[in-house]
Amino acid sequence: xxxxxxxLFGLASDFRIGVLFCTRLPLPHSDPVxxxxxxxxxxxxxxxxxxxxxxxxxxxxxxHRAGLPASVASALALAATMAATGCLHEDGLADTADGFGxxxxxxxxxxxxxDSRIGTYGACALAIAIILRWSALASIADASxxxxxxxxxxxxxxxxxxxxxxxxxxxxxxGLAASAGVPPWASVVAAGCLGVxxxxxxxxxxAITALVLLALAAVLVAWLSMRQIGGQTGDxxxxxxxANEILILLTVVAMTKG
Numbered sequence: 001x002x003x004x005x006x007x008l009f010g011l012a013s014d015f016r017i018g019v020l021f022c023t024r025l026p027l028p029h030s031d032p033v034x035x036x037x038x039x040x041x042x043x044x045x046x047x048x049x050x051x052x053x054x055x056x057x058x059x060x061x062x063x064h065r066a067g068l069p070a071s072v073a074s075a076l077a078l079a080a081t082m083a084a085t086g087c088l089h090e091d092g093l094a095d096t097a098d099g100f101g102x103x104x105x106x107x108x109x110x111x112x113x114x115d116s117r118i119g120t121y122g123a124c125a126l127a128i129a130i131i132l133r134w135s136a137l138a139s140i141a142d143a144s145x146x147x148x149x150x151x152x153x154x155x156x157x158x159x160x161x162x163x164x165x166x167x168x169x170x171x172x173x174x175g176l177a178a179s180a181g182v183p184p185w186a187s188v189v190a191a192g193c194l195g196v197x198x199x200x201x202x203x204x205x206x207a208i209t210a211l212v213l214l215a216l217a218a219v220l221v222a223w224l225s226m227r228q229i230g231g232q233t234g235d236x237x238x239x240x241x242x243a244n245e246i247l248i249l250l251t252v253v254a255m256t257k258g
Contacts, residue, residue: 018044022158023052024086035181042162042183043190046155046198053154056081057147064143074137077150078130092238093129094122099235100228109228110171113235129242136249140256149252152198156210157244159195160218161237162188168222171231199248206255213247 016027018041059080063073082090095113101121103109112119118126140146162183183191195214199207221240225232 014041014044015047017041018048019051021045022048022088023084025051025084039162039165039181039183040187042165043187043194045158045161046191046194049158050151050155050198052081052084053151055084056150056154060137060143060147060150070141070143070146071134071138073143074134074146077137077146078134081150081154089238089241090126090129092235093242094118094126095235096233096239097125098122100224103228106171106229110233113229113233129246132246133249136246136253139253145252145256148201149249152201153245153248153252155198156195156214156248157241159191159198160214160244161241162191164218164222164232164237164240168225168232169230171225171229171233171236202248202252203255206251209255210248210251213251214244217243217247 017033017037019025019027020033021038021041022045056077060073060077063076064070068076095115095118098115098119098121099109099113102119103112137146137150140149166182166185166188196207196211199210202210218240221236221243222232225236229236
């Protein structure tokens with residue numbers, strides 16, 4: 001295989017890994033995926049996010065074309081994105097809320113986060129996250145703007161994750177974040193650039209506002225994670241993704257109203 005051909009093959013493989021990592025979409029990938037593969041392919045997380053957002057936008061468009069109100073079309077869009085990801089990030093948010101809220105110490109918090117059962121903190125966090133995303137999306141009057149916001153939110157929400165994985169140490173010696181390891185700088189930079197490109201689709205002012213909020217969210221979640229459990233886990237990454245989605249959608253609503 002030639003050098004350009006090998007690079008294209010590598011990019012295609014990373015794309016498949018990114019999609020398989022973030023979604024339940026059935027893409028063919030014969031070789032087993034290792035943690036090192038996930039770290040290298042983390043640049044593709046925004047691309048996988050854009051695909052998830054596009055599925056949500058399609059569901060929104062179908063609802064809109066069927067004459068359904070924006071509130072119903074928004075609910076269909078959220079259902080489509082959650083079905084596409086298997087509620088991966090929602091699960092991370094719930095586990096993080098349960099662990100941080102209900103754990104007595106670091107060990108207990110990590111035990112709670114490892115438990116698949118959902119508690120009061122997790123249920124409340126999920127409810128708030130879903131309500132915020134649904135109400136924000138339903139508040140965007142223009143259907144085209146709502147669909148663009150969906151794609152941008154899902155793509156850009158995943159863009160900071162490689163940097164977060166690189167700068168915040170893993171809290172566990174096992175688990176998703178530990179097995180993935182530290183993404184290479186090239187993947188961190190590429191993911192960040194893709195996230196910026198996605199946000200620019202919302203307009204320059206919206207993009208700048210969202211970037212500031214995403215940076216603040218990353219710093220806050222990093223500080224909280226270090227304080228609570230001494231680092232990050234796959235659940236924390238899911239919680240950050242959910243917070244990022246919410247912030248981007250709220251930014252679109254606030255800037256539109258303004």
